[in-house]
Amino acid sequence: MTYRMTFRGATVPAEPGQSVAAALVAAGILDWRTTRKEGRPRGLFCGIGICFDCLITVDGVPGERACLVPAADGMRLGDGTDTGDDPAGPGPGKEDGDAASA
Amino acid sequence: MPHPHDVAVVGAGPAGLAAAVEAAEAGLDVALVDAAGQPGGQYWRHFDERHAAPGDARGLPGGPVFTDLRARLRALSGSGRVRYLPGRQVWLATRDDDGTFTLRTTATVSAPVSAAASVPVSAPESVTARALILCPGGYDRQLPVPGWDLPGVMAAGGVQALLKGHRTLAGKRAVVAGTGPFLLPVATGLARAGAAVAAVVEANGTLGWSRDPRGAVSAPGKGVEALRYAASMARHRIPYRTGTVIREVLGDGRVEAVRTAVLARDGRPAGPEREIAADLVALGWGFTPSLELPLMLGARTRLDLDGSLVVVVDALQRSSVEGVYVAGEATGVGGAALAVAEGRLSALALAASTGDPAGTAAIRRVRRRIRRARRFAAAMHRAYPVPAGWPRWLPDSAVVCRCEEVTYGDLRHAHADLGATDPRTLKMLARPGMGWCQGRICGFATAGIASCLSGRPSTAEDLRALSGRTPAAPVRLGELAALAEETGGGGPAEETGGSS
Ligand SMILES: Cc1cc2nc3c(=O)[nH]c(=O)nc-3n(C[C@H](O)[C@H](O)[C@H](O)COP(=O)(O)OP(=O)(O)OC[C@H]3O[C@@H](n4cnc5c(N)ncnc54)[C@H](O)[C@@H]3O)c2cc1C
Ligand code: FES
DSSP states (O other): OOEEEEETTEEEEEOTTOBHHHHHHHTTOOEEEEOTTTOOEEEOSSSSSSSOTTEEEETTEEEEETTTSBOOTTOEESOSOOSSOSOOBSSOOSSBTBEEBO | OOOOEEEEEEOOSHHHHHHHHHHHHTTOOEEEEESSSSSOTTTTOOSOGGGOOGGGGTTOTTHHHHHHHHHHHHHHHHTTSEEEEETEEEEEEEEOTTSOEEEEEEESSOHHHHHHTTOOOOOOOEEEEEEEEEOOOEEEOOOOOTTTTSTTEEEHHHHHHHHHHHOOOOOSEEEEEEESTTHHHHHHHHHHTTOEEEEEEESSSOSOTTSSHHHHHTOHHHHHHHHHHHHHHHHTTOOEEETEEEEEEEOSSSOOEEEEEEOOTTSSSOSOEEEEEOSEEEEEEOEEEOOHHHHHTTOOEEEOTTSOEEEOOOTTSBOSSTTEEEOGGGGOOOOHHHHHHHHHHHHHHHHHHTTOGGGHHHHHHHHHHHHHHHHHHHHHHHHSOOOTTGGGGOOTTOEEETTTTEEHHHHHHHHHTTOOOSHHHHHHHHOTTOSTTTTTTTHHHHHHHHHHHTTSOOOHHHHHTTTOOSSSSOEEHHHHHHHHHHHSSSSSOSOOOOOO
């Protein structure tokens, strides 16, 4: 079976076992957020969870690494304003499910 | 708090898998924590086993070694001798007053999301142990180049990971660039998967594993491997452009081409230029280790031959911190076979230190193997150095820190006008390495830029200034709060830096 996810309303198919990022790239979608300062497009870079370029909102949870999240049927992707703009610093994020980084 | 294990192993790549299996078989009570959902690390990355297809194992290098270790891990965790915790990242490692260690872990993918994907995630927990074997591996080392933040530019290892781990080809026409033998399997892997590989752009001279004959001879299998890649490159008609670098990645909103230049005799990219069309650019300048956990615990570090910061270990893989062993890429980049040997050795040595004399002969054998592999790694590092003076090629507009969008010009300004002559001050004033990745991607480059601007070579201290990271992974508020409650303090120290 092929999973169906949605990215900003469009359907994105995924093979079970693929990551969210892999499915997006396979569908020709190379970027899914913009940088906070210059508004530049970002997608995959390191591919292994190191660089945080690929941050995306998944089913309403912001700040997930698309290269690490396994695809699932019915997943909603990128429905937040993904700027990677969560408060940086070891301190507080906005709510639980929000991540903080030093 | 649960009972302390004899040893906690971090990382289930070649080093950590070997360490955990060997330690448990020697009778130790083992915990194995790994950020990934299934064992294998970077080298043995493969498609999700729950959805495996017949072709997945093809091209899995050293496959039998892996399947053997995996089968032993399954048996040992089935019988409760290894507590295997996949899908969890260690974000804090501490040494307690009684000498035991505590690892605090967090789910790699947050709970509601992994529930949607029905990923088995082990329950949140901290792990305590009387000893640690740290096998955190590493990641692609990067040098900035104008345009490297365009979508379609990826780390070479990431391109490989996408292919091996997700059956996904990241583009149709690729350029693979940087330096080192790893560029070849990436290029031939892409070609086998159906991409056109327009060029491999290699900054150094030759397909030369053998510049240092002593090193090359000590790993005969590797010479064969090099020949195989060369044959495969020829079969796929992949141009191998040596002594050449990418000067700029071109494109509007996504990669369209690269501009390359041949390095002149004086090492500057002053030679003939060429524009090569591509929709995928894979960049890699070797690998660099993940040092956050060893640094957090205060382990001594040094500059390796390849210019990366690595953990100092003795002939039994012991770091400078009592009870902390380190194995694999974190002690110096040298490939998977070396990582396996180091993982085994650390476990055998630990078992011997707790009174098991059985491993003495095995220890001698493994140490011999490690010495041979290290000689080979040294030859490789000598043959594929990062080009001297590379920062001087950068235009001011080139982005160095991708997270905070700090440019080379910003760094030059902080150096010249604000007196930031060392990396620590540079980081404070211009903010490279202060974003989400905590300097993992730009740390090596920023240290190189800082020293180049000051007209001196990079030192271990330069790199340490950009390598301390606490927490070692993004943690959720609840977890920080729980820690604060437990310790009565305000959470983890802001920055442990690299005491050494
Ligand atoms: C993306 C990538 C692809 C590569 N592909 C190849 C290849 O095809 N061929 C080749 O010869 N070499 C490849 N390499 C080089 C390769 O890393 C080594 O040869 C080998 O995998 C090193 O083994 P290791 O056990 O030291 O580390 P790794 O294989 O990197 O394993 C380390 C493990 O530790 C985990 N880890 C790290 N930090 C934490 C933490 N804080 N908490 C929990 N877990 C943690 C990681 O998730 C990983 O699973 C690749 C490297 C990278 C980065
Ligand atoms: S691509 Fe780097 S973290 Fe996902």
